[in-house]
Amino acid sequence: MKKRVVTFGEVMLRLSPTSSKRIVQAHEFDVTYAGAEANVASSCALFGFEAVHVTVLPSDEIGTAAIRELSSNGVTTKHIQRKEGRIGIYFYENAASLRSPKIIYDRFNSVFSEIEPGSVNWDEILQGADWFHWTGITPAVSAGAAAVCLEALKAAEKNNVCVSGDINYRRVLWKYGKAANEIMPELISYCDLIVGAHEDFKNCLHIDEPDFEMACNKVADQFQSIKEIVTTTRETISSSHHFIEGMMWTKTGLLHSKKYELLPIVDRVGSGDAFMAGLIYSKLKSNDNQSALEFATAACALKHTIPGDVNTVSAREVEDLMADKNTGKLLR
Amino acid sequence: MKKRVVTFGEVMLRLSPTSSKRIVQAHEFDVTYAGAEANVASSCALFGFEAVHVTVLPSDEIGTAAIRELSSNGVTTKHIQRKEGRIGIYFYENAASLRSPKIIYDRFNSVFSEIEPGSVNWDEILQGADWFHWTGITPAVSAGAAAVCLEALKAAEKNNVCVSGDINYRRVLWKYGKAANEIMPELISYCDLIVGAHEDFKNCLHIDEPDFEMACNKVADQFQSIKEIVTTTRETISSSHHFIEGMMWTKTGLLHSKKYELLPIVDRVGSGDAFMAGLIYSKLKSNDNQSALEFATAACALKHTIPGDVNTVSAREVEDLMADKNTGKLLR
Amino acid sequence: MKKRVVTFGEVMLRLSPTSSKRIVQAHEFDVTYAGAEANVASSCALFGFEAVHVTVLPSDEIGTAAIRELSSNGVTTKHIQRKEGRIGIYFYENAASLRSPKIIYDRFNSVFSEIEPGSVNWDEILQGADWFHWTGITPAVSAGAAAVCLEALKAAEKNNVCVSGDINYRRVLWKYGKAANEIMPELISYCDLIVGAHEDFKNCLHIDEPDFEMACNKVADQFQSIKEIVTTTRETISSSHHFIEGMMWTKTGLLHSKKYELLPIVDRVGSGDAFMAGLIYSKLKSNDNQSALEFATAACALKHTIPGDVNTVSAREVEDLMADKNTGKLLR
Amino acid sequence: MKKRVVTFGEVMLRLSPTSSKRIVQAHEFDVTYAGAEANVASSCALFGFEAVHVTVLPSDEIGTAAIRELSSNGVTTKHIQRKEGRIGIYFYENAASLRSPKIIYDRFNSVFSEIEPGSVNWDEILQGADWFHWTGITPAVSAGAAAVCLEALKAAEKNNVCVSGDINYRRVLWKYGKAANEIMPELISYCDLIVGAHEDFKNCLHIDEPDFEMACNKVADQFQSIKEIVTTTRETISSSHHFIEGMMWTKTGLLHSKKYELLPIVDRVGSGDAFMAGLIYSKLKSNDNQSALEFATAACALKHTIPGDVNTVSAREVEDLMADKNTGKLLR
Amino acid sequence: MKKRVVTFGEVMLRLSPTSSKRIVQAHEFDVTYAGAEANVASSCALFGFEAVHVTVLPSDEIGTAAIRELSSNGVTTKHIQRKEGRIGIYFYENAASLRSPKIIYDRFNSVFSEIEPGSVNWDEILQGADWFHWTGITPAVSAGAAAVCLEALKAAEKNNVCVSGDINYRRVLWKYGKAANEIMPELISYCDLIVGAHEDFKNCLHIDEPDFEMACNKVADQFQSIKEIVTTTRETISSSHHFIEGMMWTKTGLLHSKKYELLPIVDRVGSGDAFMAGLIYSKLKSNDNQSALEFATAACALKHTIPGDVNTVSAREVEDLMADKNTGKLLR
Amino acid sequence: MKKRVVTFGEVMLRLSPTSSKRIVQAHEFDVTYAGAEANVASSCALFGFEAVHVTVLPSDEIGTAAIRELSSNGVTTKHIQRKEGRIGIYFYENAASLRSPKIIYDRFNSVFSEIEPGSVNWDEILQGADWFHWTGITPAVSAGAAAVCLEALKAAEKNNVCVSGDINYRRVLWKYGKAANEIMPELISYCDLIVGAHEDFKNCLHIDEPDFEMACNKVADQFQSIKEIVTTTRETISSSHHFIEGMMWTKTGLLHSKKYELLPIVDRVGSGDAFMAGLIYSKLKSNDNQSALEFATAACALKHTIPGDVNTVSAREVEDLMADKNTGKLLR
Secondary structure (H helix, E strand, C coil): CCCEEEEECCCEEEEEECCCCCHHHCCEEEEEEECHHHHHHHHHHHHCCEEEEECEEECCHHHHHHHHHHHHCCCECCCCEEECCECCEEEEECCCCCCCCEEEEECCCECHHHCCCCCCCHHHHHCCCCEEEEECHHHHHCHHHHHHHHHHHHHHHHCCCEEEEECCCCCCCCCCCCCHHHHHHHHHCCCCEEECCHHHHHHHHCCCCCCHHHHHHHHHHHCCCCCEEEEEEEEEEECCEEEEEEEEEECCEEEEEEEEEECCCCCCCCHHHHHHHHHHHHHHHHCCHHHHHHHHHHHHHHHCCCCCCCCCCCHHHHHHHHCCCCCCCCEC | CCCEEEEECCCEEEEEECCCCCHHHCCEEEEEEECHHHHHHHHHHHHCCEEEEECEEECCHHHHHHHHHHHHCCCECCCCEEECCECCEEEEECCCCCCCCEEEEECCCECHHHCCCCCCCHHHHHCCCCEEEEECHHHHHCHHHHHHHHHHHHHHHHCCCEEEEECCCCCCCCCCCCCHHHHHHHHHCCCCEEECCHHHHHHHHCCCCCCHHHHHHHHHHHCCCCCEEEEEEEEEEECCEEEEEEEEEECCEEEEEEEEEECCCCCCCCHHHHHHHHHHHHHHHCCCHHHHHHHHHHHHHHHCCCCCCCCCCCHHHHHHHHCCCCCCCCEC | CCCEEEEECCCEEEEEECCCCCHHHCCEEEEEEECHHHHHHHHHHHHCCEEEEECEEECCHHHHHHHHHHHHCCCECCCCEEECCECCEEEEECCCCCCCCEEEEECCCECHHHCCCCCCCHHHHHCCCCEEEEECHHHHHCHHHHHHHHHHHHHHHHCCCEEEEECCCCCCCCCCCCCHHHHHHHHHCCCCEEECCHHHHHHHHCCCCCCHHHHHHHHHHHCCCCCEEEEEEEEEEECCEEEEEEEEEECCEEEEEEEEEECCCCCCCCHHHHHHHHHHHHHHHCCCHHHHHHHHHHHHHHHCCCCCCCCCCCHHHHHHHHCCCCCCCCEC | CCCEEEEECCCEEEEEECCCCCHHHCCEEEEEEECHHHHHHHHHHHHCCEEEEECEEECCHHHHHHHHHHHHCCCECCCCEEECCECCEEEEECCCCCCCCEEEEECCCECHHHCCCCCCCHHHHHCCCCEEEEECHHHHHCHHHHHHHHHHHHHHHHCCCEEEEECCCCCCCCCCCCCHHHHHHHHHCCCCEEECCHHHHHHHHCCCCCCHHHHHHHHHHHCCCCCEEEEEEEEEEECCEEEEEEEEEECCEEEEEEEEEECCCCCCCCHHHHHHHHHHHHHHHCCCHHHHHHHHHHHHHHHCCCCCCCCCCCHHHHHHHHCCCCCCCCEC | CCCEEEEECCCEEEEEECCCCCHHHCCEEEEEEECHHHHHHHHHHHHCCEEEEECEEECCHHHHHHHHHHHHCCCECCCCEEECCECCEEEEECCCCCCCCEEEEECCCECHHHCCCCCCCHHHHHCCCCEEEEECHHHHHCHHHHHHHHHHHHHHHHCCCEEEEECCCCCCCCCCCCCHHHHHHHHHCCCCEEECCHHHHHHHHCCCCCCHHHHHHHHHHHCCCCCEEEEEEEEEEECCEEEEEEEEEECCEEEEEEEEEECCCCCCCCHHHHHHHHHHHHHHHHCCHHHHHHHHHHHHHHHCCCCCCCCCCCHHHHHHHHCCCCCCCCEC | CCCEEEEECCCEEEEEECCCCCHHHCCEEEEEEECHHHHHHHHHHHHCCEEEEECEEECCHHHHHHHHHHHHCCCECCCCEEECCECCEEEEECCCCCCCCEEEEECCCECHHHCCCCCCCHHHHHCCCCEEEEECHHHHHCHHHHHHHHHHHHHHHHCCCEEEEECCCCCCCCCCCCCHHHHHHHHHCCCCEEECCHHHHHHHHCCCCCCHHHHHHHHHHHCCCCCEEEEEEEEEEECCEEEEEEEEEECCEEEEEEEEEECCCCCCCCHHHHHHHHHHHHHHHCCCHHHHHHHHHHHHHHHCCCCCCCCCCCHHHHHHHHCCCCCCCCEC
């Protein structure tokens, strides 16, 4: 029986200039459809799990195209609602060397933000599932989305589904009248594992500590269900050259992964989602925290070599990188 | 001294699948920026006039890209406002033979729709201008846009600028609480020339007559300033094959243009705007109604051969087609 | 409950020069994955049915890419076998006007041809299904494929699934030591509906009559299960210009569909599959033979406007063409 | 032993907007290298003859790229001179329907125009050759090119090589101080077969007759070596739609070919060269004038379906069109 | 009131293979229009200044396309002359790692080189301008261009416009009978600021000193108007990997900028022009030499990340790099 | 007189995703035709030698396209056989940073593998030739290919042609019933120079020594004709970053080349063939082993910067890199 992972969140149309052009120079855009939570679902499906993504998409051809893309990654799309309205959009300008990559959002008033409490049958969807993943982007989008997210978390608890939440604080969202720290603590209280840096804890959880480990201790004090807290740290030489490392706080201490050098970086968008998917996959496979962290970080590192949001690698490719097997060699 | 034409209306991001793909198959979109009124400005500029377009665009790189495109067509962009917000978008799927082309709009809540009365210095812009052109899309977008359109019309009257309005009735717009026939009659009352089919007159002007000429007579009775009413009629064999003809009602009778066969059609979007620009150009050059109608129709016919919204032809190319000079021949 | 259609056959990699280049000029190929039966499945899925395709694909990334494409069309791929080996390939050169389009096959020794009798659990797959579709390409590929096809037909009979077979005689296949007319009659004897022209009946069924209707009468005499026989006829002006019409023999007489003019033709490959899918869809919806024939022919006509093998149209688009609603008009 | 055809003339860089864009809209150009005489050589090589092209090309990478293209068509390039300097360039804007295709030349001061008399060892090149072909473009380019052309013609006569000349009068060339009718008569006097319309005879040979046949009679009176005079006539509905027919004057009367409808036209450039190559091929194969004319016209018709200057068809494809075998059918 | 910068020089058609192909492999060229001085104008316009470029372009569509590109960058093009003739062209082959990028010029006999003294109304153009920029390429092209450049410099002096000159010595130009050191000293004598390395001073100004500072002292002795001399120095690891630094000689000593590592380099063409535009912008904003040098070097560094000749960055992006704010981070 | 190099081996169709996409994401493939031995021929031709490649290709358009590509590189193709059948294919996925590039072969049952002993007239082809090159891929493909390879080697010996063999051991080939070490020793015994690493010697020659030099000594003991043994060694930081160095065993000691840093790597496929071609070129030019090794290694290094299999560099470019002349500089 395949493990089943359920994710919930907005799927957007991503538009990026072809070649290495800037937006102002672009006469063609590469077109993909992606979102933080859907990226996790796609990566889990590509690792071989059943991955169910729940969202709302427009009833027009753009919505259909988004579903086609999720389906091609192997994601189960049958619980996706279709409604008249618009898809959220983001423009992504890739970069190189000393110029920074840039995202311009055009996501307000999307059909996803209009999702209605009660419209998702979470019990049916989560029954028998192994993992539920959400991010802090969803409750930031609208009161409706926040409410549906809470419904999902309650159903997950009821169905004994392991829960991860990526805090993913974005100041530019949260425009519907609530602040992150009014909404997030309740949602976080349902999680077994969270992703966050210590600034996220400050912005969303009122926890203001000078370093990651100290902040994690406080978070764990306050949120009893949380067993692990993970994050990645980057050393940024330029847009094309990073070093990346994963960290995991556990009740028995702080774990560090191997550190990877990334040069050049092809596309870093979705690398956090790749990390999360790696973590879910490895935890559900073996539940060894150190291996899960290594797997997640290697998956994250590989994502930087792939255009688009989705980490189209197999578990085998991640394991080979972890074992430094054939890295940089021509495979035949 | 170059003639000066002023236009006012929304500029959108146009996204179309490359090659002859459908939206659901598309992995790349061709990117242009266009709008009915801006298309008229671009075409007038390409014919050699000074063309000033007034609009509101986002302050981000997408807004900049839109301005770059208008500038490349020679349009004067210095009166364009920039504001935080989103650009209106439309997705265009081209077609062939028995499959119809399709437009999906995503234009609500654009920065243009948030334009504020009083924010445009119309007197400065219209002083010394020769022509002002607007369309029924603008007052359909928001109360603000309707109000600014009325301000423009009053300033045009004050500055003795000739005015054309393209009724361009679109049922799917007009969502802000007013019906077309509550707003349009006042705006139309400032026009010297209008573009419209007899259904437009019914929807916007309460004038319901069985044919174009009879409807025009009624329109002219009611709106004393109107001197000419123009329209194009199409015989549609398939998406790739049309016949097109222009008609002009004048106080002295109905004029017909030559009829053109279009096969194959490359891109029909903007062909009405090409017609309008041709009319403005020819009226300002010679003010002979029959030649203006012929020029406008030939310009409209040529637009069908050009990808994108804008009719990138010179006046010379239009005149050659009118005279059937070298049609279909290889020019060296 | 969605109707369920099951199809069985080879999926190939299709490579076509980009733009309108010839193969000898090509420096880039457009890449899709398709096959006659899979095309039917894709089209049925796009019409809204559950469509299950059974095949064998390589275990490498090329096989994965083929599955991604089927999934994106909404086809259920969970019964697809993966094995070490090669995918069948075909090169397609599109054409125009007086130059003919061309297919070069490189499909021998594919993993599909190595399919083993007994390897498909047809009872599980066909239980509760509404329709099973196969074509004469499958038994032509290998003895194994012919045997598995026969297993499917027996299971379909056992499970009361309606069966269609497209004779699709291809002389260049049938290389494994059996002639079409040694194998096909048994397979045909399980069908409710077949697709074929009268030359097909001669080549595969030893039935040699001078016209379609006479041949059909003989076929029906010999194969008692057959209730309808369908075909399309083309009038070929050039590669870009055809007229097409559907015909259906029934026990109560010969039906003709509306005739469609196709100009220009974008890509005719898969138009027969589009016809078949239309027939299945309409028969399962209403079981009216004349409407089914009209729907199938309109679907077939629309396919000619779409690049690739798959008819990415909705049922609504087909119905609009049947009703001549908006044909050639710009839809907004 | 393969027949050997020798051609002499300028090879240019051809730049055309990709897709169906206009030059003013183009951000990418398709790149090929071509010239009237080289096109004939390429087509003859593709029909299976040895084809030797003589020209001068720059010693830089652009010259190398031109040679690569000729080589890929199978043309023998070893007699091509390389010199410091520039390649002639032409910009080609394709068209559709009522818009005309357009060529902009930038060919003055090319290395070819600087060719020096005596620099080509014509005796070595033409010894044993079967056919020599030149066009009126070459003597129009420079005094040097005219002189080398005359050297070639004298060597051809000495070596009993059959000679064809395509008059191809272009007013915009002939800038070096000589008029066409000062130079062409001597060159024409060496020809066995010429291509020309009656206006060409007027411009280049002082022969002014009202129709083709009458003009041909006069030409043949004056130039005793000429045995056949050929031309094509076009009926031009639009840029996308022509009818084309070949004509050949012989001492025993005027021959007409079958007439072909071309719809749509993909690229008409080089269709005259395709006609000429077809004529040479067929004359050298069988020397039957009617078949040669039919073959040439069918080859010319096929060229209209192929992007670029070169007619990449095989003799078999031409023969199939002549026999109307499979026209417009899908070949497998 | 916007600052106004005026530039004068040739605009060329730039053709580069798409992807990372070599010229000999290229079947498509990316198309842009650029020139050293026009690049400075474009960059100044993109920084928010009024930038007027003066040049001569062909009257055909290629000339129009060049103007469209300048206009899209916001450059004022109304003083550009149009004449029958050819545009200068350059082919650019990008490179990577150990292979060097390469430029092939085809710029002789361009319409720009035929510019006539007296044909530009410099007084009108320079009146009220803040800065005039020229480079040593212009006087190298033709006697006419050198004469018009001198006219511009005299008009600049008369109108109290600050003048910069980029010596930009190119041995392969200067073919019209004058040597650089016969022409350049007079032109340099009008400058307030020059760009040059010490080899330039030797080639153009007869000043041969072993290092930059010593050479600058001599230059300043001889040319009293010169207040600053600037240059950039590169450490070249490979085509993809440079370190770059700016230097400025002033009467009070030598200034050095921060040094930037560039890895990978996307396109280095126009980086000197980006440096110059940065210098002009910053000098006109604040006239602090150290900040101007830092701004110019940061602008130059960013240009290496952008395809094409033009530095499409905003002043804000340059300032962020100077302040090392967000370098290499994803901006949302 | 040009030196003549003869090569023998399979030519395959190479398909790679465009941009930096993965195979599973690809909707377009770049198309080239290549093979280890043909790559050596192409590179030798591009260095200015006569290069004759012997192979078998399909008689269809795919075979023609392969010949076109070889011809464009200047390779003599007249000894290539054409037969009904399929071309071998390989799919190449490029990579970056921590992700490895990958090749998927689909080469079994190609027309080349069906080559028949006696079908090549080696005496005619090798008479007067200077060098014959083969690789261990050829005898691995089929018994027929191995037999024809042996025929070639015997003819080379008879005609005193210098012979090189690249052992190039590939475990996945050798499927026809023979092991490498049953076939290779005899073939190697005809060689003057071989390419191989010490694992190759173990797999193919039963020679198992712990390092390259010791293994070479044994090889030379056993195979008296061998005068030099060469190899390259790579230090692999990532897919984008290697260091590469050449080594040559000679009877008088081990030679090392300069070591090159490669960052980034554009395409490493064919770099071994580039090395071999460099060696042949330099040996035939001057026969100095150290220079030959340096030339070969520099050629190999440059190949990493060029998309496709073929090293499209001139001898001059290789010499410039050897001399570190202009490395990384912009050449004008």
